[in-house]
Amino acid sequence: MSGTPSKSDKSFLQQFSLLTTGLSVLTVLLMFLAYWIYSGIPKEADPTQVQAKNDRIAAVGGVYAGDTGRAAMQAAQEAAAKAAAAQVAYGGTTDGKTIYDNLCHSCHTAGVAGAPKLGDKAAWSARIAEGIPTLIKHAIEGYKGPDGNMMPAKGGNPSLNEEQVGNTVKWMVSQVK
Numbered sequence: 001m002s003g004t005p006s007k008s009d010k011s012f013l014q015q016f017s018l019l020t021t022g023l024s025v026l027t028v029l030l031m032f033l034a035y036w037i038y039s040g041i042p043k044e045a046d047p048t049q050v051q052a053k054n055d056r057i058a059a060v061g062g063v064y065a066g067d068t069g070r071a072a073m074q075a076a077q078e079a080a081a082k083a084a085a086a087q088v089a090y091g092g093t094t095d096g097k098t099i100y101d102n103l104c105h106s107c108h109t110a111g112v113a114g115a116p117k118l119g120d121k122a123a124w125s126a127r128i129a130e131g132i133p134t135l136i137k138h139a140i141e142g143y144k145g146p147d148g149n150m151m152p153a154k155g156g157n158p159s160l161n162e163e164q165v166g167n168t169v170k171w172m173v174s175q176v177k
Contacts, residue, residue: 096171
């Protein structure tokens with residue numbers, strides 16, 4: 001086959017070229033439309049991935065010097081205290097009965113390890129004679145009695161704060177009177 005193409009061949013090639021050009025333009029337009037739609041969608045970040053990334057790139061330590069350092073250390077201590085306060089036991093309730101029902105009853109109902117039973121005037125009288133502040137101190141810090149019996153610090157729950165322990169001791173004493 002040599003020579004010049006026929007009129008029908010030229011017509012076919014012209015129509016085919018227009019068709020392929022039109023389809024190419026349509027493809028490019030659809031790609032731009034898809035990009036425009038995709039760019040308008042807000043990107044979702046997985047909180048666990050964000051936290052993992054922040055943990056990975058966090059500074060290992062810091063250097064504190066002068067007034068700036070003191071301010072930074074104080075801010076860090078306040079943040080730590082605030083975080084610790086947020087982890088207070090039993091939702092932060094200061095109701096002595098609630099705390100007793102959730103924690104103290106396990107020993108003070110049955111008298112485990114020599115714990116004075118709730119409402120037992122004979123067992124509580126010597127302890128009450130020492131004074132409420134002493135009872136609260138023993139409940140907060142823990143206490144080993146002369147008879148070898150032991151009260152664990154904060155009843156064994158370190159997330160209790162001093163106000164919660166104090167109110168619980170006061171409630172327990174009120175049940176003896």
